[in-house]
Amino acid sequence: MKKVPPISQRAGNMQASPLRKLASAAEDRKKKGVKVYHLNIGQPDLPTHPDFLKAVRAYKPDTVAYAPSNGLESTLDAWSIYFKRNNIDFKSEDIVVTTGGSEAIIFAMQAVCDPNDEVLVFEPFYTNYNGFASLATVKLKPVTLSIDNGFHLPSDAEIKSKITKRTKAILICNPSNPTGTIFTKQELTRLVKIAKQYNLFVLSDEVYREFSFESKHYSIMNFPEIRNQAIVLDSASKRFNICGARIGVIASKNKDVIAASLKMGMARLSVASIEQQAMLPMLKNPKKYTAPLVKEFAKRRDVVYEGLKKIKGITFSKPEGAFYIVIGLPVKDADIFAEWMIKKFQDKNETVLLAPAAGFYASKGMGKQEVRLAFMLKEKDLKRSLELIGLALEQYKG
Numbered sequence: 183m184k185k186v187p188p189i190s191q192r193a194g195n196m197q198a199s200p201l202r203k204l205a206s207a208a209e210d211r212k213k214k215g216v217k218v219y220h221l222n223i224g225q226p227d228l229p230t231h232p233d234f235l236k237a238v239r240a241y242k243p244d245t246v247a248y249a250p251s252n253g254l255e256s257t258l259d260a261w262s263i264y265f266k267r268n269n270i271d272f273k274s275e276d277i278v279v280t281t282g283g284s285e286a287i288i289f290a291m292q293a294v295c296d297p298n299d300e301v302l303v304f305e306p307f308y309t310n311y312n313g314f315a316s317l318a319t320v321k322l323k324p325v326t327l328s329i330d331n332g333f334h335l336p337s338d339a340e341i342k343s344k345i346t347k348r349t350k351a352i353l354i355c356n357p358s359n360p361t362g363t364i365f366t367k368q369e370l371t372r373l374v375k376i377a378k379q380y381n382l383f384v385l386s387d388e389v390y391r392e393f394s395f396e397s398k399h400y401s402i403m404n405f406p407e408i409r410n411q412a413i414v415l416d417s418a419s420k421r422f423n424i425c426g427a428r429i430g431v432i433a434s435k436n437k438d439v440i441a442a443s444l445k446m447g448m449a450r451l452s453v454a455s456i457e458q459q460a461m462l463p464m465l466k467n468p469k470k471y472t473a474p475l476v477k478e479f480a481k482r483r484d485v486v487y488e489g490l491k492k493i494k495g496i497t498f499s500k501p502e503g504a505f506y507i508v509i510g511l512p513v514k515d516a517d518i519f520a521e522w523m524i525k526k527f528q529d530k531n532e533t534v535l536l537a538p539a540a541g542f543y544a545s546k547g548m549g550k551q552e553v554r555l556a557f558m559l560k561e562k563d564l565k566r567s568l569e570l571i572g573l574a575l576e577q578y579k580g
């Protein structure tokens with residue numbers, strides 16, 4: 183047999199999405215006629231606002247040309263207006279349009295880190311940070327949060343103990359996927375102080391900014407003392423329910439970071455011009471589009487909270503934002519429980535697909551008894567899903 187060269191270590195080490203692990207088992211179960219409620223994925227089930235689709239159809243250029251690498255001028259101006267409405271001061275020159283928030287995170291890591299530099303991250307965290315860190319050859323250094331205090335910050339000493347000579351940045355997700363936690367003004371003040379003391383960048387993933395149900399959400403840009411070290415990673419996907427449009431931004435007052443991001447942007451030429459154009463109405467009048475979504479997800483959050491209260495033996499806090507929650511289960515291994523639930527359990531021919539939370543942690547052995555739920559189902563289906571989890575836990579031996 184002919185020898186072929188091996189793929190890179192980087193590619194080999196990259197983690198496949200842990201959320202996909204049980205997807206094929208769910209498909210097999212559906213083929214057997216079992217109804218599967220998906221609580222595992224973060225794709226909103228609601229229709230995209232017709233204004234966006236109308237704008238796509240109205241786009242009739244002679245040539246579908248590359249947009250400028252930093253974004254269409256009109257789109258950059260509209261993002262600046264959007265930020266202003268949210269009490270965040272970014273001019274169009276502080277912004278580079280990216281292919282979703284995903285590319286913004288990759289640009290940010292590559293802009294501030296050399297290979298093998300470290301980024302502090304609070305676990306459990308959005309699993310794709312692992313993939314982005316692999317692409318950027320960056321090491322994620324986890325600071326573990328606890329379900330016992332609703333995944334709020336541990337002590338300053340605990341955070342500082344993870345900082346080394348190679349640490350370049352603190353990455354936060356606020357509001358958080360997967361926990362639904364929103365850091366308070368005091369917590370952000372503490373992080374800002376630490377970042378100043380150790381001269382670190384703060385990469386702030388604020389893609390769920392509007393989904394703040396309990397209290398006011400503070401952006402990292404609301405802390406002027408850190409503005410030259412702060413980088414906002416943002417996205418139109420969830421707040422405007424246009425995940426497939428693939429529009430995000432990296433934004434910062436740090437001119438070197440934006441210049442570096444633009445160079446990376448130049449290398450990949452451009453972000454889709456049609457979608458940049460079609461989303462202009464949303465950026466200019468954001469509330470019209472975000473308010474109904476926020477209202478719907480707040481209602482679902484309440485349904486989940488009330489449903490969870492009826493299940494014996496689980497631990498959880500009321501999510502403050504986004505549309506996720508991590509709950510603790512009275513089982514030894516949530517991976518095995520989730521697999522059992524999708525492969526074996528049913529009640530009236532129905533079951534639930536869960537996302538085991540271990541995949542949201544970088545530390546080995548953490549999150550073993552936890553799962554993440556995403557509120558992507560209508561109220562009635564959410565209620566039934568929670569009932570099924572309760573019934574499954576009663577039957578499960580493990």
Ligand SMILES: Cc1ncc(COP(=O)(O)O)c(C=O)c1O
Pocket residue numbers: 224281282283284285308355358359387389416417418419425428429430
């Ligand atoms: C916390 C967080 N950041 C970033 C993203 C990236 O989304 P997109 O690339 O669609 O903007 C997501 C998507 O689920 C997310 O949950």
